[in-house]
Every structure is written in C-alpha cells, then in structure tokens.
Amino acid sequence: MSEVTTKDRITAAATYLLTEHGAAGVSMRKVAAAVGITPMAIYQYFGDRETLLNAVADAAFAELVRRWESAERPEAADARMREMLIDHVDFALGQPRLYDYMFMERRDQARKFPADFRARKSPTLNLVADAITAGVEQKLFRADADLWETSLLFAALLHGLIQLHHGDRIGMPDPDFRALCLRLGERMIDELRL
Structure with a gap:
C-alpha cells in the first residue's frame, strides 16, 4: 500500500472543497488550512490554483x-x-x-x-x-x-x-x-x- 503524500492530501482537500462549494470555494488558503500546511507550501506541488484544479479534474x-x-x-x-x-x-x-x-x-x-x-x-x-x-x-x-x-x-x-x-x-x-x-x-x- 502506498503512503499518502502531501500532494495527495492537497488534491484531496481541493477535491472536497470543490465538491462542497464549487470552484469558487477553492482557494489556496482554504486548501492549506484543510491540510494543515501554509498556503505557500502548496506552490511546491502546484504552480497556481488553476493547476491544482486541473489536477483535481x-x-x-x-x-x-x-x-x-x-x-x-x-x-x-x-x-x-x-x-x-x-x-x-x-x-x-x-x-x-x-x-x-x-x-x-x-x-x-x-x-x-x-x-x-x-x-x-x-x-x-x-x-x-x-x-x-x-x-x-x-x-x-x-x-x-x-x-x-x-x-x-x-x-x-x-x-x-x-x-x-x-x-x-x-x-x-x-x-x-x-x-x-x-x-x-x-x-x-x-x-x-x-
């Protein structure tokens, strides 16, 4: 069984927010808060919000x-x-x-x-x-x-x-x-x- 990575956790949090609130409800701050990291840490994995949302899709x-x-x-x-x-x-x-x-x-x-x-x-x-x-x-x-x-x-x-x-x-x-x-x-x- 593979280990859940930070990138996986970020994607899962963004998916949850998108599913519950639509694309407008997904922000880097909200995703970071859900994962328990700083918003800037997300940029190590996703260059911008659009890239993150595309990964979710x-x-x-x-x-x-x-x-x-x-x-x-x-x-x-x-x-x-x-x-x-x-x-x-x-x-x-x-x-x-x-x-x-x-x-x-x-x-x-x-x-x-x-x-x-x-x-x-x-x-x-x-x-x-x-x-x-x-x-x-x-x-x-x-x-x-x-x-x-x-x-x-x-x-x-x-x-x-x-x-x-x-x-x-x-x-x-x-x-x-x-x-x-x-x-x-x-x-x-x-x-x-x-």
Missing part, C-alpha cells in the same frame, strides 16, 4: 474510468452504453459541483474536439468510442458515421440535459430526471442500430 476523470473498468460489464455494446449512461447521470446527480467543473467549466487544460478526442486523450469519451466500435463489430450498430462525431453526439446529449437540470431548467426531481435521461439515451442507442 484529472484525478476525478481517472477515478471515473477506474471505477468503470473495475466493474464487470456486459459484452453487448448496447447494454454497455446503457450502463455508461446510468453511471454518468448518477455521477452528475451525486456530485454536481465536481461534475460541472469537470465537464462544463472553461479550463485551459480541458481536452478539445476534434484533435484531442481523435488522439484518444479523453479517458471518458474513449469508453463511449470503444463501446460504439464494439457495437459495429458485433453487428449491432451502423458503421456509416464518423466514430468521434457519433461519440460526441452521445456525450453532448447527456451533458446538455445535465446542464439544463443543474441550471434548474428541467423542472423535475432527480429520480424523474434520471429516468428522462435513460429514455432519451435509449433513443440515441436505437439511432445507432443497424
């Missing part, structure tokens, strides 16, 4: 992928996409501030379409693209569209719905919103079928 993306890959998943691509959709919506509902920072906030280090995605630099969109590729290979999905545009379309549907919900533009409780996302996601999956 990268760690959260890595954790999402780790959780996804560590669980048993169905072989059928359509069922795999359905599970991804459920996991994604549950994450967004369970940790809305972290989700918003990861997917909705403007960040200099954020991956950009199309180059970063085609270069497989997006750990979460890679999962969608791999499921679509598997669906084509399993003869469940059509192969007539650009893989990365199709993956982006699937992700954009979810991100848009979640952004509307987080902005209180969809007036329904979380369980009803989750069901709406699943219904609309299922329509998206059906559009991919042969």
